[in-house]
Amino acid sequence: MKQDAQSPQGEDVPVLVVDDVEQNLLAMEALLARPGIRVLTARGGVEALELLLRHEVAVALLDVQMPEMDGFTLAELMLGAERTRAVPIIFLTGRTEEPQRTFRAYGAGAVDFLHKPVEPQVLLAKVGVFVELFLQRRQLRERMAELERVIRLNETMAAVLTHDLRTPLSAISLGAEIVRRSAESETVRQAGARIRSSSARMARMIDQLLDFSRIRSGMLHVEPRPGNLLATCEAAVAEIRQARPEARIDLDGQGELDAEFDPDRMMQVFNNLIDNAVQHGAAGVPVGVELDGRAPAQVRVRVRNTGTVPEQARAELFTPFRSRPQKDSAGLGLGLYIVDQFVRAHGGRVECCSGTGGETVFELQLPRRVPAAG
Template sequence: MTENINILVVDDIKQNLVAFEALLSRPGINVLKANSGVEALELLLTNEVALALVDVQMPQMNGFELAELVRGSDRTRTVPLIFLTAATHERDAHFRGYEAGAVDFMYKPIDNDVLLSKVNVFVELYTQRKQLARQLEELRQALTLNEMFTAVLGHDLRNPLSAILHGSELLLRTNDDPQVCTNARRIKFSAGRMAKMVDQLLDVARIRSNGLVLEPAQIDYRDMCQAIIEEIAEPQQRARVELTAHGDTVGKVDVDRFSQVLSNLIGNALQHGTAEAPVAIDIDGQQADRIRVRVRNGGLIPPAQLPDLFNAFQASPESRTSRNGLGLGLYIVKKFVDAHGGTVQATSSTGAGTVFEITMPRAAGAGTLRPGA
């Protein structure tokens, strides 16, 4: 059922109120009548009003004074006001009226057709504003529900995925049947890929809901990179990775979050780089206040993709084809680096390959990555 729209008419002459009610009343429109400024304020405090028609010349509190009080309240400041006056078109009165918050003036005797036309415009604007507010609230609730669903789903998927990973690992260790081992490796790879997707969904849910609280600790960036290389690279891939370091590579950083950054960039470099070109990781700690990490591979990123590379769900064409990711990895990389107060940028060109460069403050403090940051 559609709620009636209220229009307030303020006039100290009763016959005028009756006439306005007869003119404006129709299905869906409710005319509220006030014969003084005080009564008008009471009605405005208890009713939502689409438009107020206010007589200027009233005893005790005139229309200008009422308008100033209406504009001074958070609840009523957005109510459109049309002044009704029998006075001549005086410039000073116009100036004071618009200064008090009027959107229009009408002069008595009122032209009914003109008044109805103006009222209809404001009723339509009010209806559109209410509809937009409802749509925004529905969208907000849908986003909240979606983020909650993602977090719950990700959390509940972790236990069965762990069981699948452990089971496949056990099969590989205890069975010599080639067909069983092939299937076990396939299960292990697929479960690991799904676990990575779940972790990304959980990270995005945290970023977009309650925020991520950083817990910085002192660590050597070189040791962190070496650990990631040994963790994510297959033995035959490690020979492709070249790690170099210069200067003091010890800094303060959230180890878990920055390890995810490195894991993502190094994993992408191994996956999308050319087989003949090495993956070069260079850590530059020669500056007193910052540490730079560069991850280079021989692959190329199309120029059209570079501007949106760190946006959510911008998976590479290779990822879309092989279904290796959700397109959230680089989005999470940027959010984590931003949370530390650092920067990350990507360049890609023929000859130089693709380079991701991260610049981190050497002493990143504790902070929180807030939703929408």
Template sequence: MQQDEQKMQPRAKFLLVDDLEENLLALSALLKRDDVELLTARSGFEALELLLVHDVALAFLDVQMPDMDGFELAELIRGSERTRHVPLIFVTAGTRDQLRMFKGYETGAVDFLYKPVEPHILKSKADVFLMLYRQRQQLARELEQRTETLRLSEMFMAVLGHDLRNPLSAIVTSAHVLQHASDDAIVQKTATRMLSSGKRMGRMIEDMLDLTRARLAGGIVLKRELADLGALTERVVQEHGTGNPERRIDFQRQGELSGEWDADRLAQVASNLIGNALQHGREGTVEVRLDGSQANAVSLTVSNAGCIPPEVLPHIFDPFRGGQREGRGEGLGLGLYIVQQIVHAHSGKVEVESAGDWTIFRVKVPRRIVSVVKL
């Protein structure tokens, strides 16, 4: 099976550089194998021309050549972005001079071979670098495949999320009709449950679409306008308080809270953080604080009782992983990831601290107010 895979792989290329034809013939005879193509050059200039065209797995350079010696050639190879990764082995008939060896390694050599070359050593070294080259190729292919798979998956999520909106809208509309068309308690209870589930599904769909916007569209697009973060957050707190009457949300604010932001997106940040605290935090008060005392930025802090497990904390803002906390496992685990993306789009920062029996999320966004100069 392994032999069949090797046959399917493209031939690797070795570059042999020596000003003497007989030396090139000798090296070619020792390195000849079915899965390797040998490129030969009689000078440094010929070698550079070949490197412009071919992707080389390994290069053997003669040290003593006219016009351009092996050290100079190695420096040029290392100086190019295209060829700096090519392993270089110097082949020399000179004596084992320590200074020359240091110079060779400084120019980028990985090894020295002295003439007359021992065939077994030459083949062993070539096999090692060929294996490393094959491994790099395999990793590059796997990375490309996984990247493409991820791109297609996110495109599928975007299409699916968009297409789900229409049937979901029909379900929500029907639930509203049922609520107003019948006084029957069972019908009212069923319609209320349908509306609640429909709204939760709608939030999931929006999270999926935000994920694809952040990954495929280069980030979440903002529509900046002058807004009052205090009024936005107060509205969000009231909405969550109505939906969670058994929980207490303590909201306090201070300072100037206006700035140039995407109001809907920052409301989404506040909603996701408060919802996260209510969902994953322990019973008790959720504290929401807004601080506008700084001239250039406004800070939002959401705190709740409960601790994030140490193994989860480093990945708390990762998509599909941040939701792996204590509490009810609702949602897709995208809320905190979207918070991070929105805050970063506002050139702000978001941090989390969880120690003892308390968890605190801190958001800081610059005001970005455009000053108007009157002439």
């Protein structure tokens, strides 16, 4: 073997040639060697397998007739190993093969079958194709690795940044509330109220960014415990009414609404859905919230408001940063995405139906017990 199998391959593309005749190896090496290509040679199947353990090759050129282990057997071993399964194989043979042997070659994973003496230009063209594909795969892997690194870095930075924003934001909100309550001037009180409202909106955005970071990094967990979904929904409605005094919300519960769920996550699900319906529904028309616990194994929740969502927009409602039905929406476009992920974590699902009767309805189907996978 001419090459040192332990030497680093750098940026060169390895091409493997397996033949039991030394002169054939020298001829193939002379033909294929050029800048950017490193020719690995082996005199038999065992030696070839050792090379394949050390190198990721662009293509393997295998002689069919070899002692101890022929080319077909080597190809079958390569096909059976995860590391070498995708390596393209070109068989080289010095005799005219029967159709059955040709079929066996392709069955062993061959992409081509050439007869010696091989036409140099034909072989160079075929090897060149697989070298180019190898380089493209390498570049794609490098870009994907870099992209994943950037995404992880961005998510980490978002989590740290949003966490560190909480303390000053709490101080701003507290100061605005003090101004709103103690100021003698109505103008100052209104300014304090606006600051407090803006602080609350920013706090919700921070919560959404934190949840988004947890979801994308695989750190989202639910902690289910026995509770009452109607009571949790009533608490969410109370919060929305406090933030939006003009909101009209009709809440109705039927059947048995006790279940096992994460109260904090489910509170956020109700809050996001109902607040979204209030924001995008017709002014003065109540938002309907229905909890149906009459089924033994699950609870259905429906949130309805007037207005419709175009079919194209419905396909992206639960996609992050694309779920804002209106361009002037004050949110980040994460609310419905977070709803979908939280509901999935509970083993349920959420669907949107829009257009029937001029209404938009979001329906949640929640199991009474969170599956173990949650």
